[in-house]
Amino acid sequence: MMSNLTSTERARAMLITGAGVLIGLTMAAVGRNDPMGAHGWIVLLFCGVLFFIVGQKLYDAEPVEDRSVSYYDDPTKIGILLALFWAVVAMGMGVWVASQLAWPDLRFDAAWSSFGRIRPVHTSGVIFGFGGNALIATSFHIMQRTSRARMPDQVSPWFVLLGFNLFCVVAASGYLIGITQSKEYAEPEWYADLWLVIVWVVYFVLYIRTLARRNEPHIYVANWYYLSFILVVAILHVVNNLAIPASFSGAKSYSAFSGVQDAMVQWWYGHNAVAFFLTTGFLGMLYYFLPKRAGRPIYSYRLSILSFWGIVFFYIWVGSHHLHYTALPQWVQTLGVTFSVMLLVPSWASAGNALMTLNGAWHKVRDDATLRFMMVAAVFYGLSTFEGSFMAIRPVNALSHYTDWTVGHVHSGAMGWVAMITFGSIYALTPVLWRRETMYSWKAVEWHFWLALSGTVIYVFAMWNSGITQGLMWRTYTESGTLRFSFVDTLIAMHPYYIARAFGGLLFFTGACICFWNVVMTIRRVPHHTPAIDYPTTSEAMEPAVPAAE
Amino acid sequence: MDMTHEWYVALSKSFGLFWLLGLSVAITAYAFWPSLGGRFDKAANSILDDEDGPAQPTSTKAEDKACR
Amino acid sequence: MLKTLLKPFARVFEFQAKTHYKMERHSMALTAGIILAAGVGGFVEIAPLFTIDDTVEDVADMRVYTPLEQAGRDIYIREGCYACHSQMIRTLRDEVERYGPYSLAVESKYDHPMLWGSKRTGPDLARVGDKYSDDWQVRHLINPRDLVPQSVMPQYAFLLETPLRTDDLPGRLDALRMVGVPYTDDMIANAANDALGQARPDGDRASGVLDRYGEATAVRAFDGQNDRLTEMDALVAYLQILGNLTDVAQNTQPMAEE
Numbered sequence: 001m002m003s004n005l006t007s008t009e010r011a012r013a014m015l016i017t018g019a020g021v022l023i024g025l026t027m028a029a030v031g032r033n034d035p036m037g038a039h040g041w042i043v044l045l046f047c048g049v050l051f052f053i054v055g056q057k058l059y060d061a062e063p064v065e066d067r068s069v070s071y072y073d074d075p076t077k078i079g080i081l082l083a084l085f086w087a088v089v090a091m092g093m094g095v096w097v098a099s100q101l102a103w104p105d106l107r108f109d110a111a112w113s114s115f116g117r118i119r120p121v122h123t124s125g126v127i128f129g130f131g132g133n134a135l136i137a138t139s140f141h142i143m144q145r146t147s148r149a150r151m152p153d154q155v156s157p158w159f160v161l162l163g164f165n166l167f168c169v170v171a172a173s174g175y176l177i178g179i180t181q182s183k184e185y186a187e188p189e190w191y192a193d194l195w196l197v198i199v200w201v202v203y204f205v206l207y208i209r210t211l212a213r214r215n216e217p218h219i220y221v222a223n224w225y226y227l228s229f230i231l232v233v234a235i236l237h238v239v240n241n242l243a244i245p246a247s248f249s250g251a252k253s254y255s256a257f258s259g260v261q262d263a264m265v266q267w268w269y270g271h272n273a274v275a276f277f278l279t280t281g282f283l284g285m286l287y288y289f290l291p292k293r294a295g296r297p298i299y300s301y302r303l304s305i306l307s308f309w310g311i312v313f314f315y316i317w318v319g320s321h322h323l324h325y326t327a328l329p330q331w332v333q334t335l336g337v338t339f340s341v342m343l344l345v346p347s348w349a350s351a352g353n354a355l356m357t358l359n360g361a362w363h364k365v366r367d368d369a370t371l372r373f374m375m376v377a378a379v380f381y382g383l384s385t386f387e388g389s390f391m392a393i394r395p396v397n398a399l400s401h402y403t404d405w406t407v408g409h410v411h412s413g414a415m416g417w418v419a420m421i422t423f424g425s426i427y428a429l430t431p432v433l434w435r436r437e438t439m440y441s442w443k444a445v446e447w448h449f450w451l452a453l454s455g456t457v458i459y460v461f462a463m464w465n466s467g468i469t470q471g472l473m474w475r476t477y478t479e480s481g482t483l484r485f486s487f488v489d490t491l492i493a494m495h496p497y498y499i500a501r502a503f504g505g506l507l508f509f510t511g512a513c514i515c516f517w518n519v520v521m522t523i524r525r526v527p528h529h530t531p532a533i534d535y536p537t538t539s540e541a542m543e544p545a546v547p548a549a550e
Numbered sequence: 551m552d553m554t555h556e557w558y559v560a561l562s563k564s565f566g567l568f569w570l571l572g573l574s575v576a577i578t579a580y581a582f583w584p585s586l587g588g589r590f591d592k593a594a595n596s597i598l599d600d601e602d603g604p605a606q607p608t609s610t611k612a613e614d615k616a617c618r
Numbered sequence: 619m620l621k622t623l624l625k626p627f628a629r630v631f632e633f634q635a636k637t638h639y640k641m642e643r644h645s646m647a648l649t650a651g652i653i654l655a656a657g658v659g660g661f662v663e664i665a666p667l668f669t670i671d672d673t674v675e676d677v678a679d680m681r682v683y684t685p686l687e688q689a690g691r692d693i694y695i696r697e698g699c700y701a702c703h704s705q706m707i708r709t710l711r712d713e714v715e716r717y718g719p720y721s722l723a724v725e726s727k728y729d730h731p732m733l734w735g736s737k738r739t740g741p742d743l744a745r746v747g748d749k750y751s752d753d754w755q756v757r758h759l760i761n762p763r764d765l766v767p768q769s770v771m772p773q774y775a776f777l778l779e780t781p782l783r784t785d786d787l788p789g790r791l792d793a794l795r796m797v798g799v800p801y802t803d804d805m806i807a808n809a810a811n812d813a814l815g816q817a818r819p820d821g822d823r824a825s826g827v828l829d830r831y832g833e834a835t836a837v838r839a840f841d842g843q844n845d846r847l848t849e850m851d852a853l854v855a856y857l858q859i860l861g862n863l864t865d866v867a868q869n870t871q872p873m874a875e876e
Contacts, residue, residue: 116698
């Protein structure tokens with residue numbers, strides 16, 4: 001991989017990682033009396049390792065490759081592997097946290113191993129580690145293919161990918177040593193947040209520059225979805241993480257918002273993280289890989305444009321449905337419900353569009369587990385958006401909120417939709433990227449599919465049952481008008497469901513491990529295969545792919 | 551003070567509605583604009599043979615690539 | 619804000635203007651469209667909440683957290699307690715009967731960030747203050763299953779062994795003042811002393827706590843050990859103040875028999 005970089009690019013990479021080492025050292029020195037010091041060492045180690053990897057090859061021969069005739073896929077490859085690595089780590093953590101609720105002794109005695117500290121490792125690991133890496137990797141692939149143009153340079157994609165992973169490592173390790181802002185899905189502290197802003201700006205510029213080089217007049221719709229993911233996540237991230245650090249030598253910071261405003265800002269962020277991190281980006285994946293795999297164009301391109309704007313516009317309002325019957329003003333709650341229900345229209349338009357695309361290709365769905373992953377993802381997308389709109393209605397929310405029903409809903413989205421479309425895309429992408437004839441084992445893909453599907457179904461059903469049971473028990477009255485069940489009674493009723501949930505998660509986790517193994521074996525064992533053609537159009541773009549120094 | 555809050559809320563409610571209507575109309579018009587139809591169809595088909603590059607405008611793709 | 623956000627891309631814009639302008643209009647129009655469609659919605663929904671005299675009640679007796687309680691709050695956050703415990707009693711009959719008067723906006727006015735929570739694997743804690751004795755809380759945190767055999771809560775015995783760090787408290791209070799909590803200079807300067815004083819009723823620092831935070835402030839050895847200040851002291855002090863910063867909820871909603 002290094003041999004594809006020119007010496008200028010290698011020098012630039014060394015400069016960046018060297019700066020990272022210095023930042024790490026500063027953090028470690030300044031924060032030596034604080035948990036932030038530990039993060040300093042982690043940053044130092046991360047950048048130091050990269051520094052030496054680059055440094056070793058600094059004086060190697062210049063690349064001979066003609067950059068105008070091929071796409072740049074090295075970061076995509078590493079991104080796919082990193083996504084799978086995080087999937088295994090984070091889903092493993094998920095099985096552990098789920099088991100702690102069924103068997104609390106699995107908490108053991110260490111300070112870092114309690115539910116409250118490892119739960120965010122699971123959530124952030126899955127959302128950012130697995131989902132984020134998959135999004136970055138596939139976006140690199142798709143933006144080049146649909147633009148028929150190569151990325152403009154070879155340093156910024158690495159900066160985006162590895163910088164993002166540094167953020168993930170800092171986040172996950174921080175939770176274990178007790179560094180958190182407590183804002184759900186935005187837990188990392190101020191310095192990690194600042195770092196992510198830098199990474200994100202570079203990501204956006206890279207995306208726009210690649211689009212600027214395109215040899216197609218129209219920007220394919222998948223890119224729209226990716227672009228909305230990048231842009232809106234940036235806005236959400238900046239606003240929700242506004243905070244004042246208690247000291248620049250420590251990790252602790254206090255949110256700029258408090259109480260009711262903070263609740264609104266947090267769930268505006270929280271629900272739109274679902275929208276723009278876990279939905280639009282993955283719809284971009286769907287709109288590229290599903291038609292491609294099925295060998296048919298998307299059923300209605302117009303519908304995909306309509307639902308794009310519908311999703312971007314409606315989603316942003318719905319966060320307040322997390323705050324029904326609370327101290328939030330009523331009119332904001334009502335607004336949230338209205339838009340949540342309207343959101344069903346563009347969501348189902350997208351799901352329907354995906355399924356209609358498969359019309360005439362159902363025999364492929366039957367035979368090809370990869371396409372089946374994508375089909376099931378579209379189905380679960382439709383189901384969980386319906387469930388989401390339903391749960392946003394006030395009386396339903398009165399029952400479902402605070403219970404496992406919410407957890408089940410999130411997982412039907414995260415496992416059934418996000419993970420399924422990602423796994424499908426990874427299976428479609430791996431042979432293309434590594435120029436292999438096929439995946440190493442199609443049987444393993446089948447196994448993964450059925451494990452993932454049964455794991456999801458078991459998980460979701462267990463959570464529906466436990467959530468509705470608990471919600472009903474909380475509000476059950478005796479004939480004399482007193483509450484029938486104590487809180488502990490409901491906890492006892494939850495126990496069997498918690499076991500079932502951990503089991504469903506275990507199945508899903510096993511599937512992810514099989515996927516990782518299968519991809520690694522494909523790279524190592526499957527014979528090479530050179531496709532007839534896979535190259536960008538001769539570029540008329542203004543920015544040369546080869547750096548000016550050449 | 552009370553006035554400002556109410557004023558803001560009223561603005562939010564009315565402006566939000568007009569924003570919604572305006573945007574819906576604009577987007578529907580864009581999506582169904584007749585002269586853009588050809589461009590959309592071309593885009594929808596373009597990804598199917600993007601690995602061939604446009605050097606071969608009419609590519610003949612093998613129908614069965616289930617295992618690729 | 620937009621202008622500063624777009625500043626880094628000035629070169630991109632310029633470059634396009636000169637060369638590929640026509641083609642590039644598409645991606646920039648797309649960018650602007652997305653920002654408009656998404657940004658306006660959020661702004662319209664959230665901005666009115668900041669003109670709030672209406673949203674948050676005005677209450678005279680609302681007090682700020684003492685340094686010890688704030689330190690306890692930070693530990694509550696650090697341990698991720700919010701993942702299983704909410705601090706928001708909704709306006710539903712069964713919740714009011716189970717947990718007490720429903721939560722008012724003013725009660726979390728000084729909460730940076732709020733800890734309303736999203737999941738009740740354990741019960742709501744908005745009014746858990748003074749519901750149980752200090753001793754119960756300490757023993758429950760050491761091992762929840764000693765007191766509630768069916769509990770799935772993690773044990774936190776290590777808090778009793780961990781000395782509480784007080785040297786960073788003035789900085790923390792100062793940061794909180796910057797985001798709007800009305801701490802006085804006096805409170806900030808004495809933060810470390812007050813944390814110590816609140817957990818040592820017999821010590822000479824105790825009276826300062828009462829002076830600064832009011833006579834009603836609980837000054838006790840929360841973790842049952844008079845000789846050392848531990849993280850357990852702080853966390854229990856925080857749990858015991860939950861729902862007790864102001865009496866407004868109890869006064870305005872006299873536990874009606876609906």
